[in-house]
Amino acid sequence: MKARYVRISTGNQNVARQLAKSYPDEKIYIDIISGTVPFAKRPMGEKVIEDIKNKNITYLTVASIDRLGRSLINILSTISVLNEANxxxxxDNLGLESLINGKPNSAFKLIISVMANIAEMEKDTLLERQAQGIAIAKAQGKYTGREKGSVESDDVFLRRHNEVVKNLKKGTSIRDVAKICKVSPSTVQKVKNKIG
Known part of the structure; x- marks a missing residue:
């Protein structure tokens, strides 16, 4: 069976671009999670790996290599797991496949290493720019972020995520609540832990 893996970092991002080249017979897996989380530790990443072990998937598509991760090591280890399982x-954006007639595609390996390095550099650049922006905002007295070391009370946190609380109390699954409320599954899990 063919499958497509889609990852967005936050619930307010759109998955349409990543689904543009999808086929009706593809099984779709969508994670709303940071690219820094290793593939095997993501809810849908785990499901993809489980379905691979159960021989339910033979072909996996991603829109771009950074959907698998933002770390070269994580991307290459995921590709290694896929290669071992054949x-x-x-x-999609490279138009390349990892295996040709069951053997590793050397052009794919080379280009993916370069692209994975670029994805990692983009993440580092983004964090650097964010830190610079915060420093400038602080210097201008405009920084409104939470003070370092401060802790948000459970009440404030739960009020901020009251839609998540309502959906969880209805018995909706963590994954579905994350999609409905446009938050990460880890945020939903945190809310669930706090409401008991």
């Missing part, structure tokens, strides 16, 4: 990985 799963063809297709990266």
């Amino acid at each position: 799963i063809v990985l297709k990266v």
Whole structure:
């Protein structure tokens, strides 16, 4: 079976671009999670790996290599798991497949290493720019972020996520609540832990 893995970092991002080249017979897996979380530790990443072990997937597509991760090591280890299971990985924006006639595609390996390095550099650049922006805002007295070391009370946190609380109390699954409320599954889990 063919499958497509989609990852967005936050619930307010749109998945349409990543689904633009999808086929009706593809099984879709969507994670709303940071690219810094290793693939195997993401809810849908775990499900993809489980379905691979159960021989339910033979072909996996992603829109771009950074959907698998923002770390070269994480991306390469995920590709290694796929190769060992003889799963063809297709990266849409490159038009390349990881395996040709069951053997590793050397061009794919080279280009993916370069692209994964770029994804990692982009993440580092983004964090650097964010830190610079915060420093400038602080210097201008405009910084409104939470003070370092301060802790948000459970009441404030739960009020801020009252829609998540309502959906959880209805018995909606963590994944579905994350999609409905446009937050990460880890935020939903945190709310669930706090409401008992």
